[in-house]
Amino acid sequence: MQSIAHSSTRRHVLALAAVAAVLGSGAVQAQPAGYPAKPVTIFTAFAPGSGPDAVLRIVGEKLGKAWNQRVLVENRPGGGGFIAIDAVKGKPADGYTLLQLDSEHLAALPHLYKSRGFETLKTFEPVAILFRTPFMLAVAADSKWKTVADVVAAAKAEPGKVTYGSWGVGSPGHLGGEELQMRTGTEMQHVPYREVSQLFTSVGAGDVSWSFGSIPSSQGAFKAGKIRYLAVAAPKRLAQMPEVPTMAEAGGPALDVNSFVVLVAPRGLPAAVRDKIHADVAKAVADADVQSRFNTFAFETLNWSPEEIGRQAAAKSRIYGELAQRKNISLE
Known part of the structure; x- marks a missing residue:
């Protein structure tokens, strides 16, 4: 009887240990230890002084304070967005290099540069939404x-x-x-x-x-x-x-007719890092200083998940594909 009781107790302890291990693993995933442990660089396809650039800089400042790390903004305008895209493409998927693009970079480029065979969201994954602007x-x-x-x-x-x-x-x-x-x-x-x-x-x-x-x-x-x-x-x-x-x-x-502006990262970003960036960007955007700027420009705050960004980009891509085919619109 003692042997059976001992065996039962041992199984109970092992089960609790297994649960603790799973919960511990989940906790690590939810809170990536040490991120960011060094400066983060955000490349942007927009020129200095533009609306997206102004928003990115104020959001970057808020992120820098929250993370206790420098957030650097690197402008790479021109080339239909490919100058900025090429600067980030191939960088490690670790959250230390991000890229600011708009919905047209995500949804229209594949239709405007067909011979390149480039699909933005096969190279990059959505991380966070910044704003949407009407026209x-x-x-x-x-x-x-x-x-x-x-x-x-x-x-x-x-x-x-x-x-x-x-x-x-x-x-x-x-x-x-x-x-x-x-x-x-x-x-x-x-x-x-x-x-x-x-x-x-x-x-x-x-x-x-x-x-x-x-x-x-x-x-x-x-x-x-x-x-x-x-x-x-x-x-x-x-x-x-x-x-x-x-x-x-x-x-x-x-x-x-609208355009939304997002942050993306090279594909393969750890889910925990992506979720942290997403949550912290949402907090920065909700800040009174940022909302005041948004109100001035009629920028709309959106509560989109990375998955929803992908769905919205796909919807725009269908429309842009039809329009490009109708008039044979191309940048090649």
Whole structure:
């Protein structure tokens, strides 16, 4: 009997030890020991002074304080995003090198550079969402058009005569314009610009008929009285500009033109490190200083998991693929 009791007790102790080991392992996974133990570098595909760059720097400052480590921001604009992508591609998947991209880098590049066979989310994995920005449809302040219905009517009356500008082939402004044409059965002429500031100067001067634009990129021309907003390409009006109707309210299709900005990492990042970065970025974004900046730019805070970022990018990719095929849009 003593032998049986002893055996039973021993099995109970071993079982408890096994449970403790599993729980201990889970605790280690949940809280990666020592991360980050050295400075973290975040490369960005955006130029210094841009909206995404401004957000990244303030979020990076918050992360640096929380982590007690330096968070370095390295700007690598140009090349359709490939300059920044190439700077991070092949780096260790350890959380010490991250990359800031937007939804078009995730979803449009495979359709714009088909011969490269590059799919962003096969090389990188989503880590955290920073923000989403809506786009306004802008015309010159003295434009005769008062509604989106007026723009569509003019495009139908003279196919190919109405022009719209954007900050480059494959940009949200370009692809949003292509979607507007597809949804309304119109044909308009796309005029790409190299500089966003020049784009809205041209819209204000009437050199191009209209353009999509985010609030931070177009607010200079708007505040100077050079352009007007006919609509916001979103499901609902913006709290910052409640007087501006949605596309549908302004007589156009219910178009939702937006771009979201994220942090990604080389694939293979340990789940515990990814989860820590995700949680800490969410805390930084929720900070009052960051939210104040977001409110100024009408940036939207999103509670997306890494998996949801992937799903949203896939949804955009389907739309962009259709648009690129329709007009044979390419950057090659």
